[in-house]
Amino acid sequence: LSQILFKNPNEPPMVFHWFPFIGSTVTYGMDPPRFFKENRDKFGDTFTFILLGKKTTVAVGPAGNDFILNGKLKDVNAEEIYTVLTTPVFGKDVVYDCPNAKLMEQKKFMKIALTTEAFRSYVPIIAGEVQSYFKKNADFKPKTGIIDIPKKMAEITIFTASHALQGSAVRSRFDETLAALYHDLDMGFTPINFMLHWAPLPWNRKRDYAQRTVASIYMDIIKDRRANGDAHEEHDMMKHLMNSTYKNGTPVPDHEVAHMMIALLMAGQHSSSSTSSWIMLRLAQNPEIMEELLQEQINALGADLPPLQYEDLAKLPLNQAIIKETLRIHAPIHSIMRAVKQPMPVPGTKYVIPPSHVLLAAPGVSASDPQYFPNPDAWDPHRWEADSPNAPSIVRNGAVEEEEKIDYGYGLVSKGAGSPYLPFGAGRHRCIGEQFANVQLQTIVAETVRAFKFSNVDGSRNLIGTDYASLFSRPLEPAKIRYERRD
Numbered sequence: 001l002s003q004i005l006f007k008n009p010n011e012p013p014m015v016f017h018w019f020p021f022i023g024s025t026v027t028y029g030m031d032p033p034r035f036f037k038e039n040r041d042k043f044g045d046t047f048t049f050i051l052l053g054k055k056t057t058v059a060v061g062p063a064g065n066d067f068i069l070n071g072k073l074k075d076v077n078a079e080e081i082y083t084v085l086t087t088p089v090f091g092k093d094v095v096y097d098c099p100n101a102k103l104m105e106q107k108k109f110m111k112i113a114l115t116t117e118a119f120r121s122y123v124p125i126i127a128g129e130v131q132s133y134f135k136k137n138a139d140f141k142p143k144t145g146i147i148d149i150p151k152k153m154a155e156i157t158i159f160t161a162s163h164a165l166q167g168s169a170v171r172s173r174f175d176e177t178l179a180a181l182y183h184d185l186d187m188g189f190t191p192i193n194f195m196l197h198w199a200p201l202p203w204n205r206k207r208d209y210a211q212r213t214v215a216s217i218y219m220d221i222i223k224d225r226r227a228n229g230d231a232h233e234e235h236d237m238m239k240h241l242m243n244s245t246y247k248n249g250t251p252v253p254d255h256e257v258a259h260m261m262i263a264l265l266m267a268g269q270h271s272s273s274s275t276s277s278w279i280m281l282r283l284a285q286n287p288e289i290m291e292e293l294l295q296e297q298i299n300a301l302g303a304d305l306p307p308l309q310y311e312d313l314a315k316l317p318l319n320q321a322i323i324k325e326t327l328r329i330h331a332p333i334h335s336i337m338r339a340v341k342q343p344m345p346v347p348g349t350k351y352v353i354p355p356s357h358v359l360l361a362a363p364g365v366s367a368s369d370p371q372y373f374p375n376p377d378a379w380d381p382h383r384w385e386a387d388s389p390n391a392p393s394i395v396r397n398g399a400v401e402e403e404e405k406i407d408y409g410y411g412l413v414s415k416g417a418g419s420p421y422l423p424f425g426a427g428r429h430r431c432i433g434e435q436f437a438n439v440q441l442q443t444i445v446a447e448t449v450r451a452f453k454f455s456n457v458d459g460s461r462n463l464i465g466t467d468y469a470s471l472f473s474r475p476l477e478p479a480k481i482r483y484e485r486r487d
């Protein structure tokens with residue numbers, strides 16, 4: 001009754017719930033995309049629900065994405081939401097443990113390091129890591145076998161990303177200490193830690209120890225690189241950050257370089273490893289696409305399949321579309337949140353969102369809306385070709401070329417206003433790792449297709465469900481597939 005009686009007409013409709021603090025936490029948490037769709041059908045694009053006692057207003061669709069993700073600094077704030085979770089894991093003075101202006105400078109340093117020259121050097125590094133993983137890993141030794149794909153992809157992702165972005169000195173430490181330490185850091189990166197980040201729980205103590213130890217390993221490597229120079233000419237991110245200087249003339253201190261390294265690896269690890277797992281599961285579900293991918297490489301690069309180079313990736317449009325299409329359906333970040341700082345009128349509605357609310361953007365909703373993507377539940381990489389019957393309007397109309405760009409302090413980024421497809425976010429907090437993730441994923445897929453045929457264990461075309469219990473959605477485990485070596 002109170003939900004009806006005390007309703008403020010200027011606030012969006014509230015999703016009905018029985019219990020005050022719990023609200024819709026459980027229905028939301030079990031399947032966020034379904035929760036968003038059901039309530040959008042009931043209430044329209046803007047509605048509010050209770051998430052752990054907090055009034056959380058969802059705004060979906062391209063206009064909702066724009067409203068939240070391009071919100072002004074005086075109106076919306078990310079660090080207030082994320083810092084309890086990220087600061088114990090990343091460390092002090094970086095990302096959300098500093099004013100937004102400093103994060104914008106840090107993102108600029110990271111982005112500048114990701115040049116074409118750097119990508120050119122990364123492709124052979126990533127390809128080499130994937131090949132050696134397939135050669136050395138005992139589970140891939142037999143001619144055919146069954147593997148739990150997310151476990152393998154998690155390792156391949158961390159080996160490739162650490163080697164490319166952090167250099168060979170860091171990569172060599174992953175086989176010993178760093179893998180276990182990152183595992184403990186990961187334990188601090190779960191939804192339960194939004195509430196219990198401060199508690200002296202065993203996994204929080206492990207997290208704090210792991211953070212200190214990883215940071216000190218990085219700082220030792222930084223000191224060593226500063227003192228002795230680099231053994232090789234590497235284009236890694238660590239080297240670039242070590243030589244960056246803030247606008248006020250202060251060089252980036254070593255502890256900040258170390259903490260940014262942790263942040264980058266954590267940000268990239270979960271999203272890329274979830275995405276590559278989904279790609280492999282989709283290929284097992286659609287073995288004919290895997291053959292098409294191999295044929296594409298043979299046609300574009302030659303039947304002897306020479307070692308992959310950065311320039312080759314642009315010659316493989318289906319290989320690129322696999323990633324685009326997988327991120328459309330399986331974007332690892334389903335909810336993006338901001339604290340509201342000022343009353344915010346929602347354009348085109350009578351609603352005003354008060355500062356007591358949290359805003360939640362869910363770009364996945366428009367990415368699976370038939371209004372923009374015909375036949376949205378079909379995983380169809382060919383839909384990204386303009387003449388496909390499933391081609392989205394953004395491809396058919398060429399609207400991608402006309403995107404509005406804006407500079408929030410870390411170089412021009414697309415505003416994403418009006419785009420139904422934003423797996424990398426938009427605005428001030430937009431991903432700087434998009435290009436790296438694409439290079440990494442395209443290289444991993446191209447190498448995997450050369451080495452294996454995949455199929456579902458039971459020969460069906462089924463797909464495993466999604467695990468929403470961690471912060472980044474990913475396949476439920478175990479997610480087993482059958483491989484056959486091509487030799």
Ligand code: HEM
Pocket residue numbers: 078103107264265267268269271272275327331332333336337422423424425426428429430431432433434436437
């Ligand atoms: C931000 C997605 C890979 C580094 C974001 C955001 C999204 C996203 C949606 C916006 C978050 C927000 O607005 O709160 C993805 C996906 C990836 C990926 C889908 C892979 C498939 C990477 C990689 C790196 C990275 C590989 C590092 C090399 C970052 C950073 C931010 C970010 C530094 C900025 C956070 C901020 O400004 O608040 N990413 N990302 N990401 N991502 Fe990624």
